[in-house]
Amino acid sequence: MVRLRLSLELDYEISQPGCDFVFNIHAAHTERQRVVDESLTLNQNVQWRVETDAATRNRYLRLQGMPGPMRLVYAATVELQHHVEQPQRIGEVPVAQMPADVMRYVYPSRYCESDRLHKFAMREFGQQWQGYSRVQAIRDWVLQRTTFTSNTSNANTSAIDTLLATVGVCRDFAHLMIALCRAINIPARFTTGIDYGADPALGPTDFHAYVEAYLGGRWYLFDPSGTAIPMGFVRLGTGRDAADVAFATIFGAVISSAPRITIEAVPGSDGQLVVPYHRTEALSTDG
Amino acid sequence: MVRLRLSLELDYEISQPGCDFVFNIHAAHTERQRVVDESLTLNQNVQWRVETDAATRNRYLRLQGMPGPMRLVYAATVELQHHVEQPQRIGEVPVAQMPADVMRYVYPSRYCESDRLHKFAMREFGQQWQGYSRVQAIRDWVLQRTTFTSNTSNANTSAIDTLLATVGVCRDFAHLMIALCRAINIPARFTTGIDYGADPALGPTDFHAYVEAYLGGRWYLFDPSGTAIPMGFVRLGTGRDAADVAFATIFGAVISSAPRITIEAVPGSDGQLVVPYHRTEALSTDG
Amino acid sequence: MVRLRLSLELDYEISQPGCDFVFNIHAAHTERQRVVDESLTLNQNVQWRVETDAATRNRYLRLQGMPGPMRLVYAATVELQHHVEQPQRIGEVPVAQMPADVMRYVYPSRYCESDRLHKFAMREFGQQWQGYSRVQAIRDWVLQRTTFTSNTSNANTSAIDTLLATVGVCRDFAHLMIALCRAINIPARFTTGIDYGADPALGPTDFHAYVEAYLGGRWYLFDPSGTAIPMGFVRLGTGRDAADVAFATIFGAVISSAPRITIEAVPGSDGQLVVPYHRTEALSTDG
Amino acid sequence: MVRLRLSLELDYEISQPGCDFVFNIHAAHTERQRVVDESLTLNQNVQWRVETDAATRNRYLRLQGMPGPMRLVYAATVELQHHVEQPQRIGEVPVAQMPADVMRYVYPSRYCESDRLHKFAMREFGQQWQGYSRVQAIRDWVLQRTTFTSNTSNANTSAIDTLLATVGVCRDFAHLMIALCRAINIPARFTTGIDYGADPALGPTDFHAYVEAYLGGRWYLFDPSGTAIPMGFVRLGTGRDAADVAFATIFGAVISSAPRITIEAVPGSDGQLVVPYHRTEALSTDG
Known part of the structure; x- marks a missing residue:
């Protein structure tokens, strides 16, 4: 089992009202990828919602930003329990x-x-x-x-x-x-x-x-x-x-900064730290 | 309400074993399109199944044909109860x-x-x-x-x-x-x-x-x-x-003939015959 | 008659030997475009030649630069005697x-x-x-x-x-x-x-x-x-x-600077200064 | 030396007046390709001319056909004296x-x-x-x-x-x-x-x-x-x-038939019959 801790920080300067965003930055929930905890921080006081597409399990964060700076921070801890298989099989x-x-x-x-x-x-x-x-x-x-x-x-x-x-x-x-x-x-x-x-x-x-x-x-x-x-x-x-899966689809005039992202392996729920490495086996995060 | 009776006749000459077909010739089931009856006739004695895609409601007929002639006849009676709206609204x-x-x-x-x-x-x-x-x-x-x-x-x-x-x-x-x-x-x-x-x-x-x-x-x-x-x-x-919606997607070597298709308006379950005509209103077969 | 004085200054940093250049920076000689005088200055002591393509009259400056900085200055005085016509004719x-x-x-x-x-x-x-x-x-x-x-x-x-x-x-x-x-x-x-x-x-x-x-x-x-x-x-x-008519076609590894260009109207051989302006008539520099 | 005798027969049905044709069916004159004799027969009584492009030596037959059937027969005897070279040289x-x-x-x-x-x-x-x-x-x-x-x-x-x-x-x-x-x-x-x-x-x-x-x-x-x-x-x-070198460029509404073409080796001016064959040497018809 691999446990990873990641954070994303996105900054925008919005120049007009009614600017719609569709983000795809939330970790997906799958049989073998478990979101242990997650948080979303937004500097603007606007409504947002997260929708899950039934066909893909993609989670879309949707909101309408207001003119001015918008900062978004998403952080999550995710556990992966890969299906591992010998390629020749x-x-x-x-x-x-x-x-x-x-x-x-x-x-x-x-x-x-x-x-x-x-x-x-x-x-x-x-x-x-x-x-x-x-x-x-x-x-x-x-x-x-x-x-x-x-x-x-x-x-x-x-x-x-x-x-x-x-x-x-x-x-x-x-x-x-x-x-x-x-x-x-x-x-x-x-x-x-x-x-x-x-x-x-x-x-x-x-x-x-x-x-x-x-x-x-x-x-x-x-x-x-x-x-x-x-x-x-x-x-x-x-x-x-x-x-289909831009991390941000933006409908409106916006200046974006480069995202600031961190990700690191942390000890899993079993207390063990598994640091990902290049494996020769085939890996799947599928059910 | 419009009731339509349609039939499709498809002919193939298959030249190799293991030839897969995915047909999308079955009328979809939607809130406003009701399949009153339907039938499928196949001259080959092979397994087939109809799968419905959850996201689109498309119904896919899947089968593997055998070498030789393959004939497929699909017939259905379908009732449409359109949502009708004034365009300017x-x-x-x-x-x-x-x-x-x-x-x-x-x-x-x-x-x-x-x-x-x-x-x-x-x-x-x-x-x-x-x-x-x-x-x-x-x-x-x-x-x-x-x-x-x-x-x-x-x-x-x-x-x-x-x-x-x-x-x-x-x-x-x-x-x-x-x-x-x-x-x-x-x-x-x-x-x-x-x-x-x-x-x-x-x-x-x-x-x-x-x-x-x-x-x-x-x-x-x-x-x-x-x-x-x-x-x-x-x-x-x-x-x-x-x-996404070819009426036939074929994986293999096949000679196809032109489909033979009929469609006609018949009296609906309410006993009335409505023959489709060009309408100025907006139409939807959606829920 | 319009007389124009132009100068082009091109700078390159060449990083390998055997770097070929084909320039198309010389003013063409046509029936109605006369090159009164021109000069080419090159900081490198390399052979160069100017070839005229028979079909187009384009004049191509060809040379092989040596590693290091290469500077090229072309200056010319050109007289234009346009053919002028009423568009509707x-x-x-x-x-x-x-x-x-x-x-x-x-x-x-x-x-x-x-x-x-x-x-x-x-x-x-x-x-x-x-x-x-x-x-x-x-x-x-x-x-x-x-x-x-x-x-x-x-x-x-x-x-x-x-x-x-x-x-x-x-x-x-x-x-x-x-x-x-x-x-x-x-x-x-x-x-x-x-x-x-x-x-x-x-x-x-x-x-x-x-x-x-x-x-x-x-x-x-x-x-x-x-x-x-x-x-x-x-x-x-x-x-x-x-x-066909890139101003510079380069075969080799080169860093280019933006060209520095001047052009101005000067008094013609008839002593008159004609400053080009937007004309409604049709213009040709052709014979 | 190779001597070849070729004939081309082209048939068109022209449906409107003022239909321009540019043919490129005449054998080129080059240093090593000599047109010994040639003839052009046209069933329509229209003006035609053959122009040679200076840059390519292509010979263009130009004419304006009249409504109705147009038949064109070009025949030529051509002698080729190839430049032959060893590829490795x-x-x-x-x-x-x-x-x-x-x-x-x-x-x-x-x-x-x-x-x-x-x-x-x-x-x-x-x-x-x-x-x-x-x-x-x-x-x-x-x-x-x-x-x-x-x-x-x-x-x-x-x-x-x-x-x-x-x-x-x-x-x-x-x-x-x-x-x-x-x-x-x-x-x-x-x-x-x-x-x-x-x-x-x-x-x-x-x-x-x-x-x-x-x-x-x-x-x-x-x-x-x-x-x-x-x-x-x-x-x-x-x-x-x-x-650049369509055998026929047609400006107008025309129905074309497949060309009928013959080509055969004949004895050269030196009395010898050389039948072309696959050679391992490099060949050029250039000067």
């Missing part, structure tokens, strides 16, 4: 056995044009053994061919753009890996968290985007950008691609 | 009041790149009164600038492609209208049914794609291609765009 | 009468996808009177729908991108106008010069990109970004689009 | 030594987006020996990853589309190879001819598109689609990409 799920609510992650989405990559992906990965190792091969292929470089992509950048540009940030690595998985009929989704364990040389602790692929009846974690430690990922949101 | 829903499960229809999707159309749409429609009439104006704009032409688009064609090409089929009209709505923060979704009332000169009765926009707390019907009569639409599936 | 040139070397400017190019815009442009401009006023209408349409905004576009941005984004810099305005002209079979080309007369609030004097359209047997000047005074444009290069 | 040309009129073939064009493929191509081919063999490697890579399939591409299809789709016709193979060459600074151009030696199973003799790459101071022939015999290519036109 995990096969792909035949289409006939994919649950209805998994099927949507096999279809193309805004930033993951898997339809256009079908033949390309079949040539690269079509002949490989159908299981976890094939998804791992896609992950390695993306990591090997793409260079992590800030400010090379923007909000329009899609998987195909990244395939050609060969540069990007974690979001772009994730989109490309997802598109290639779907192109060969493996359901894959875009998941957000914190870049636990990232090299400080890459900058301060930040939000992170990674991939979950549906294999052997579960969603397994993959980190195509290779910058962080999956065992330390606390799931905030999951969706088709970045369009 | 219907306003847009502020973001703050949009339910969580509606929000996803405001984000871009594979074939509806609303993010890239934001400024374009703001210039065209940003200054108009915020209500049903604005969505109607988008619908009219799309219809006016696009010419219905078969074989001008394909499975990769997106809203932007259609905006530039100015030609397409019902699917393309729907994608463009949806993208423009989302670009100005109006939730819109892609819905499939039968082209009730279409001019026979356009070809035999076929599947149809149209739009539902979220206004005044409901999903209202729009037919951007202008080829059919919305009052006669029986909803089969609804989703982000065509990627 | 200028018609379009029928395809049958277009010279072979003009035809290439009616075909699509990297940043001007006129093929994809054909139907779109026909709807907007297809019914208008075929002459200078139609090109002016395209120019006004582009100017009206596009907002001059720095750092919104990059080296990949094409005419279609700008049509959708509705923002850009002079290069983007030019690409969009060119693509729309070609889409209705009017030859148009991308021309570079200095932004004579630009509002200092937009920043220091800079290179500029504008459009020449082939009408009535000549290439007439248009400034779709509306930021400068066409009468003061000294032509440096002309081509299909920005791919 | 051919190096790339450093940018500093590229002639001005070659430079344009290193820049991106409508269907060859080499700018977007720069990093992708550097990863694949950046480390290879800089010479003919590197271009051959690009040619083999394209041929290996792309399947010749009719009706999979259209007039909008670009190199990037083909890279992803992995299918296309000769035009698409050529665009992809050209884009990859330019992406690593090797000038490459799109050339048209007849598919001499193509397998009859692929259909009747047709126009062909292939590639010329600038190496060792000459333009060498490459056939990325691998369907024909380069030694038998009679050059019709050459340009940036297909936008």
Whole structure:
């Protein structure tokens, strides 16, 4: 069991009334991710509510900010009890056995044009053994061919753009890996968290985007950008691609500051301190 | 109340074993669309099941066909009790009041790149009164600038492609209208049914794609291609765009024939025959 | 007659040997643009040559820089004797009468996808009177729908991108106008010069990109970004689009500084000082 | 010396007056390609002229057809005296030594987006020996990853589309190879001819598109689609990409029939019959 303590501090300068925010910064409740405690502090005296989307379990904080500075601090303690499996024992799920609510992650989405990559992906990965190792091969292929470089992509950048540009940030690595998985009929989704364990040389602790692929009846974690430690990922949101799970969607004129984020391992409810590390086993936070 | 009797006949020639099908041809169950009776006939002796997606109420027929000819006949009687409203009384829903499960229809999707159309749409429609009439104006704009032409688009064609090409089929009209709505923060979704009332000169009765926009707390019907009569639409599936609600998604090598479809108005449970017609009021099949 | 005195100062820091440069900073020699005097100063003791492309008359300065700082100063005095015409007297040139070397400017190019815009442009401009006023209408349409905004576009941005984004810099305005002209079979080309007369609030004097359209047997000047005074444009290069006439194409690792540019009207060889102004007549620097 | 006899027969049904045609069906005159005799027969009594573009030597037949059937027969005898070289003796040309009129073939064009493929191509081919063999490697890579399939591409299809789709016709193979060459600074151009030696199973003799790459101071022939015999290519036109050298560009409403084409080797002026064959040496029809 891993217990993590995280905090997020977000600052905005709002310049007009009626500015709506949809945040996806609350840790998700799943069978294997338990939110032990959490708190939200807001400097403005406005109404807010947290809604849980039934299909994804994403928790959306919604509020309307007032003109002036707005500061938001979210803190939580989360316990993860991963499902751990030997990669070689995990096969792909035949289409006939994919649950209805998994099927949507096999279809193309805004930033993951898997339809256009079908033949390309079949040539690269079509002949490989159908299981976890094939998804791992896609992950390695993306990591090997793409260079992590800030400010090379923007909000329009899609998987195909990244395939050609060969540069990007974690979001772009994730989109490309997802598109290639779907192109060969493996359901894959875009998941957000914190870049636990990232090299400080890459900058301060930040939000992170990674991939979950549906294999052997579960969603397994993959980190195509290779910058962080999956065992330390606390799931905030999951969706088709970045369009679904921006940590903040803002409807109005706002100046944002860089988020200030901390995350650390703390002793679990069993009294033991488990510090996340790179594991060779497959990990899932799924039920 | 409108009662419609429809039948679909689909023929395939399957050339390999293990060919998976996901059909979305069953009429949806909604508060205002009641399936009075339905039947499914399959010439192959294979297992099939119908699953309902919780988020969309789409009903997916899933089966694995065997090599050889496969014929599928679905027939149903459906009763529609539309919610009818005067357009001028219907306003847009502020973001703050949009339910969580509606929000996803405001984000871009594979074939509806609303993010890239934001400024374009703001210039065209940003200054108009915020209500049903604005969505109607988008619908009219799309219809006016696009010419219905078969074989001008394909499975990769997106809203932007259609905006530039100015030609397409019902699917393309729907994608463009949806993208423009989302670009100005109006939730819109892609819905499939039968082209009730279409001019026979356009070809035999076929599947149809149209739009539902979220206004005044409901999903209202729009037919951007202008080829059919919305009052006669029986909803089969609804989703982000065509990627979600293909009437048939096939994993394997198959030769398809053109579907043979019939739909007609019959007397309702109240004994009255209501033949769908073009109405000026806004219609919804939503709760 | 307009006489202009211009100077360009370019600074680079070269970090590797064998770094090739192709500059297009020399004023072109045309029938109506005479280079009275010019000079080139280079701080590095390297060979250089100026080549004139026969098809475009562009003059390319070519050299291989050495590691270290490289400074280049080009200065010239140029006399322009414009062809001046009343717009209403200028018609379009029928395809049958277009010279072979003009035809290439009616075909699509990297940043001007006129093929994809054909139907779109026909709807907007297809019914208008075929002459200078139609090109002016395209120019006004582009100017009206596009907002001059720095750092919104990059080296990949094409005419279609700008049509959708509705923002850009002079290069983007030019690409969009060119693509729309070609889409209705009017030859148009991308021309570079200095932004004579630009509002200092937009920043220091800079290179500029504008459009020449082939009408009535000549290439007439248009400034779709509306930021400068066409009468003061000294032509440096002309081509299909920005791919052809970058002011500097660099093969190697180099750090560039912003160019420092001056341009001013001086008394002509006839002793008269003509200061360029916004004219309502059509202008050409062509023979 | 190879002597070839070719004939082209083109049929159109013109439905409106004032329909302009630009044909590029005349064999080019180059230092090593001599047109021994040629004839043009036209069933309509209209004026026509053949213009030679100075920059490319392309010969354009221009005419305005009248309503009704139009038939055009072009026949020619052409002698080719190839420059033949051992591949291992051919190096790339450093940018500093590229002639001005070659430079344009290193820049991106409508269907060859080499700018977007720069990093992708550097990863694949950046480390290879800089010479003919590197271009051959690009040619083999394209041929290996792309399947010749009719009706999979259209007039909008670009190199990037083909890279992803992995299918296309000769035009698409050529665009992809050209884009990859330019992406690593090797000038490459799109050339048209007849598919001499193509397998009859692929259909009747047709126009062909292939590639010329600038190496060792000459333009060498490459056939990325691998369907024909380069030694038998009679050059019709050459340009940036297909936008420049369509065999027929038509401005008006016309119904076209498939061209009927023949080509055969005949005894040369030296009395010898040389039948083109697949050679391992590098070939150029350049001066």
